[in-house]
Each structure stands twice: as structure tokens, then as C-alpha cells.
Amino acid sequence: MTSTTTTPKTGGLVFTLAFAGISASIMQTMVTPLIPQLPRIFDTSSSNTAWVVTVTLLAAAVAVPIAGRLGDIVGKRQMIIACAVPLIIGSIICALAPSVLVMIIGRGMQGLGMGVVPLGVALLRDVVPPEKLSSSIALVSATMGIGGAIGLPIASAVAEYADWRVLFWGAAGLAAVAATFVFFKVPSVPSQAKGQRVDLVGAIGLAAGLVSLLLAVSKGATWGWTSVTTITLFVAAVVLFAVWGWWELRTRDPLVDLRTTARPRVLMTNIASVFIGFGMYASMLVIPQVLQFPTQTGYGLGQSLLQAGLWMAPSGVMMMIVSPLGAKLTVARGAKTTLVTGALVIAVGYAASLGLMGTTWGLMIVGMIVNSGVGLAYGAMPTLIMSAVPRSETAAANGFNTLMRSLGTTIGAAVIGVILSQVTTDFGGTAIASENGFRIALIAGGGITLVAAVLAAVIPAVRTKAAEPSQAPVVDVSTGSVGIPEPAGR
Template identity: 25%
Template sequence: MRSVPALIIGALFIAEMTVTFEASMVYAALPTLISEFGDPMRVGWLVTIHMLIAAASSPVVGRLGDIRGRKRLVLVLLALALVGSVLSAMSTSFAVVLVGRALQGLSAVVLPLSIGIVRESLPEEKVPMGIGLLTTALGAGAASGLVLGGVIVDNLDWHALFWASAIMLAISIAAIAAFVPDRPGTPTRRPIDWVEGLLPVPAIALMLYAIGATKQSGWLAPQVLGMFAVCAVLFAFWARRSLRAEEPFLDLRLFRDRNFAVVNLITVLLGMGTMQIVYVFSAYMQSPGWTAVGLGLTATVAGLAKLPSNFLSFFAGPFAGWLIQRMGNRATVSAGALLAASGWIAAMALPDVLGFVIAMLCVISFGTTILQAALPNIVVATVPQHRTSEAMGSMQVVRGIAAAVGAQIIAMLLASRTVLSPDGGAQFPAPSSYLMTMGVMAGLTFAGAACAMLLRARETKLAPA
């Protein structure tokens, strides 16, 4: 089949939008699902299970794509997610819906595989722009999940959300099958060590679960410390086995490359910082007027206020690819981080005018999207082609763990100083809490810009196969 870059990117774009839509659509339906199943904690697992499965499977499935062929793995993942969507759409049992969400979580690994497909299928000069376009699909899918998901839930039964996801997945499968070339992977010279390959799965899942448990139990609770101890043992055993292997399934030696290590360090800082934009500003815009901070908007209006920044960010991904080709990695990452940080500094003024808040969202989102496009481009230019999806999957795990830690940090910052509601029934963050939160977000983002100085200034060629 003749490879047409526009059709390849178009098919992958649809798939990325779809998997991000199904990840975010549940947020719009949370109140309805809580009414259906009667327990906020149980319903919360519909979000948690998706996150756990996505993070834990990313490096392993990404590596399998490198070995077996990326297109066929994408089709398998989308098919499993389609089964999960249909299961959830046809059932009223919470257990079945939970299984469906777990299967949907596997589709999140499509991004690392898609970046590998872009690298192996497109001319070298088109790779940065292609990766930038895929990055914009993530924002578009998240926005459609929140907005379209809300419309569906408000006008139809919640099952319609999963039917919509199933339809989108079917379209994605057809597009990938028709337009993405099927290229063989790079088989290993030795039999796969499945013990070494699968050890990270329970370790990553347990770490994310332990971080989530700190919200109720605290960081020093015995059960939380026990889970972290088990994680440390599993990671240590895996690292020892991987580093001793002649041809490891997941190669920790990739971190010996300066650019790859620095990119992951920046990912940690940004995952805890500027990538928390939706969390921070959703809370800020919905903060009641009597708290003397925020805008007092409804959840629907707050979601709509985010749309202009989502639209503007659509152009940030390709712009990042253009910048990398002309200015190099270091300058592009620095520019994106400094732009986002400037938005967070402006937010420290705690504006109470919607137009100003939308403008800050646009600035922060544009800078953050540049970073989300630039960092994968640096990884692609650094690692061997036959390790591309594995490396991207590992970075996705790092980002997921950092985001989970960042969410807990923000929760603690917002709870540091509170004001009591007029009826005495609830506590809300005080202005000083939001000021401190915005300052921490700016500081973490500035730290990412500083770390960008450790990157090699320019990669003229992609890493050899």
C-alpha cells in the first residue's frame, strides 16, 4: 500500500481524538453515574481503573509494538476498547461497566505506538510536524469528551456515552486499517524474558494506587508506606534484572542518554506543574463569589470557558514542530515553558474578569501544548527506531505518576488556607491558597525551562535504526 503522509496522520489523529474522548467523557457523566450507582467512591473507580490500566500497560505494550509491529498492536488495542465500550453500553451492572472501562484504558497506549508509526512511515523532515499534529488531537479529544459528553448526558441516557465511544472506535479502526501501512517490527535476537517485561506492570499500578490513597489516608499512613515499600522492591528487582540482561525487554539504559534523561526530568516538573491547568482553573472558575476569589461559574460555563484555549492550542503542536526544525530542541522547550510560566505568573493576580481568565488559559495552554509536542520529538530524535514506542510509553508512565503527585500537591495547597461557607457546611480555598498554588505552578514550569538548558541544542538527524 502506498503511504500518503496526510492520510496516515489523519487516521492516527482520529484514533488519538477517540481514545482521549473516551478517557475524559466520564468526567461529564460523574453526577449521573453517582445517581445511578449510589456511591461516589465506587464511581470514582471508573476513572481510576482507566488511569491504572493505561499507565501500567504503556511501556510493555509499546515495546510489544516495537517488536511485533505497531499497526497491528494499535488495531488490537482499539478493538479491545471497542469491546469495552459495548460491554459498558449494554450493561447496568457496575462490575461489567468497570471491566469495560478497564478495557478502554488499554487504548491509551495508542499514542506511543502512533509516534512510532509516524517515525517509521513519514519522511524524516515531516516527523516533527506529524508528532505536533498528534499532540493537538489529545486536546481536541479531551475538549470534545467534556463538552460533547455533557450534551449527551444532559439529553440522553448515560449509556449513550459508551455507544458514542464505540462508534468513534469503529471509525478509528477502519481508518487505521485503510490508511496506515503495515510494517514489521524488529524481533528480538533472544527469547523475551516475560518476568522482566511484566514486572513493571504491578509496580506502576500499585504506585499510582498508593498515591491516590494518600488523599484520604495521608502520606505517612502505614498502608500507604507499605505499598510504596512493595513498589520499591519490585522496581529494584526489575531494574537489576533489566540492567543485567544482554537484550532487555524494557531497556533502562536509555536513561544513559542525556537528552532522554533530561526530557523525563522535565516531564516530571511539567506533570506536577503546568499540565495541571484543567484541575487548577476548573476549581478557580467555580469558586463561589463569597470566597473573594474566582468567578463563581457553573461547571458547564467553566468548561465552555476552556474552549478558546483548546482551539488555539490546535495550532501549537504543528508550531512546535516548525520551531524544532528551525531553532532546535533546547530553544523550543525553553520557549514553551517560559510562555506557560508567564501565564501562571499573570494568574497570581487572581483576576475576577472572565475575559482575563480566558486569555491566561490561552497563554498557558499554548505554551503547554508546545511542550507536549516538543518533548516527544526530542525522544524520537534520541532513541533507536526499534525502541521508539517503548521510550514513549515509559515517558507516558513518568508523566502519569508526576500528574498524580501534582494533583495531591495542589489539593494540599488549596486546603492550606480555607474560608467557611455562610451556612457553615463546607470549606473553600481562600485567596492566599490560590495565590500559593499559582506561584508553585509557575515555579515548577520555570524549573522545566531551566532544565531545558541541559538538552543538546539541536538534533540534526533522527537516531539510527
């Protein structure tokens, strides 16, 4: 059927969703400069303040797939605006926090709003014309990395030269502006899953399983991998996920359609996403530490936190530059090729790091190469997912894919943390990560991304033309009316 509408102005729409994504992703790294200061600020132990980071991870892991499913049922635009509410409230709570407990509550609220990016990516399928869809998906997907890379130096500067509470007031204002833009610029699209019920049992089961698993993975090194607490959490996660899977296969309107998730194209993309997440995060853990370690170690570069953030900022810019190139590659050769290429570029970055980690410029180049690969991969994964799922499940499927990436980063953080804690050297009577430890971590990151490239290479092709995301309905961004694009001539 020929489209009954046109889409003359999608640039502002894509910019709005990208801005909303950056606003949300900044929340993840903005607290990094404060971590060493938090025990002194709140007069508590470092083990207590570590929850300021952990709780955001846990809340996001639980909220993202649930927000995705609600987006399919009640509307993606509505859920993006809803996700901005905990971002704003959580930031205000953190800005006013008199104690670490209140700060943890606020950070947990911020984590609840992290569904903005996958919801925005899914919404693009409904409102952007086919010829602009790949580039739009690539840009909005890349905001997960862009926001983090840009947010770190900004947060470092504020933490060093102003009151730390300004960080959170600024975050609240940013989220409020993003929500306002979405309200006025993003059209409301009829829900493809309207009338389906919310799977509360499935949501509770998934939340319980994820909390058990991620707590065990993220805190295992601190509690001990063989401790009763860690083992109990791993066992609980296995049991809870088994029961959750049984329920999801039997309920009428599941939170996550496991039959769709088990389709080879979706399954292999999600597995590859875990490895991409691992590979990406290895550099984010190693590069800042090498930049900031004292020069007296013989391999540290003696940079301040602000300087380290500025050296890393170009990597975020590279994601913005590479995303349209990845979109062109996707149009020409397919999203699978783009994902394989992205994984290989990340691996090249790690290979280069072994010879460039001795200088600040060298590490900046490494970060730019690695994040170029991440930009390619992050733009390709949603396209692969949406080409294989029904339109009524796009937000839920993208939310689940985002969860897989987050699971990869969590596992990566745990594995790299173990490597750096075991391969150490003595520095002034204190055991610190050695140069060999950093090199092993970088080799691990490169090896994992090569595995991701192999997994991506075996992702099966789309079986039918109707499954392609290019066959999405188009919404006129001025009127909100819906039309179906005419099939491409091929």
C-alpha cells in the first residue's frame, strides 16, 4: 500500500530522542568522579558508598525490559516521558541527600529511568521513513556511549571546581528539558499491543532473578566467590529464572516473549550483545586507571581525573561521527555486516593498545578506535532485533537487548576486576594492578570481541521481506497520522 503521508521533518524528532538518550546515559557516569570522595562526604565506609554505583545498575537492569514492554502496550512516547520522572526525582533526591542511604535511594530512582534509549530506538521504527531509519537508529543507539564519554569530563570539572550537588541539579534540569522536548516534538503513535495485560508476575520474577544474578556477579569479588552469600545468590538466580521462563511460556501476554527471543536471529544477536558489552567495558576500566596511575609506577601517566576525562572525551565524539557511516554500511551490506565490522574494529583497538598504552595520546587513539567499533555495533544490534520481531514487541525486544549488553558490561567488570586484583605489583607497600595485569585485561577484551565477531557472523539472514524494519508504518511528525511505506523496489 502506498504511503498516505509524508515525513518532511524527522531531523528534530531524531535529535529529540538522541538528546533524551544522552540525558539518561549521562546519569551512569556522572557519579564516577565522586566515588573516592563519597566516604568522606557522608562519613561512612567505602563498601557502603559502593552501593551508589551498584544500585543504579540493578534498578536499570530491572526497569529497562519492563519499560520496554509497557512501551509496547501503553505507547512508547508516553513511557519515555514516564522514564524521565524517576530521572528528575532521583537527581533531586541525590542533590539534597544528607546521608549515603538517601543518595542510594536517589541513584536507584535514576536507574529506573534508563529505559529511555531502547524505547527511543523502538519508536523510530514507527515514525521515521525507511530511507532514514538506519541512520536514525545508529545515532540514538550510540547515545548510550556518547552520554557516558561526554558526561565524565563534565562531571569531573564540576566535582573539582564546584559543589558536588551541582552535578545532580544539572542532571535534573537536563532530564526535565529532555522530557519537555519529547512532549512537544515526538508524536503519539497507536500502540501495537494495546489491550494486552501487563505481566506483573513475570516482571516480579525477572526482577528477582536479575537482582540475584547481578548482585552475585558485581559483588562476588568483594564478598568472595565461594562465600555462602555469593553461591546462594547464584543458585537463587538459576531457580528464579527457571520458574520465570516456565511462567513466560504459559502466560497469555508475557513480559518477554521467549519464543520470539529464541528465534535464531534474535538469540544470536543477544548473545553477541553480551560479548560486545564485555569487550566495550574492558577499555572503560583499564584506560582511566592507566591514565591516572602515578608516573612513579613506571607505566602510569599521572593524569588528574579531569585530565583523564578530557583524554577520553574524543572517544564519545567518534561514536557520533561513526554512527552515520555505520548506517550507510547497514543499508549497503546489512546490519549483520555492520555488527561484525564493529566487533573487529574493537578488537583492532585492543591490539593497538598493547603498543600505545605508554602515552596519553596513544590511549586517546585506542579509545577512539574502540568506541568507533562500539558505535558501529550499537547501531546494528537494534536493526537486527527489529527485523526479526513483530511490531507489537519492538520496545520489549530492544529493552531485552539492552539488558543483554548491560549483563555483558557487568560480567566484564567482574572479570577485569579479578584480573587486576590478582596480577599486581607492590607500590609503596600497597598492592596495585601491574602493567602485566592491564595488558592481560586488554588482551581479554580483544579476545572477547573476536568471539563476538564470530557469533555475529553466524546470525542467520532475514527469511521474509515482511520482517524487514523498512516495512514499518510511517507517522507524519506534524499530524501524527500513520501510513505504510511502499516496498522498496527489490
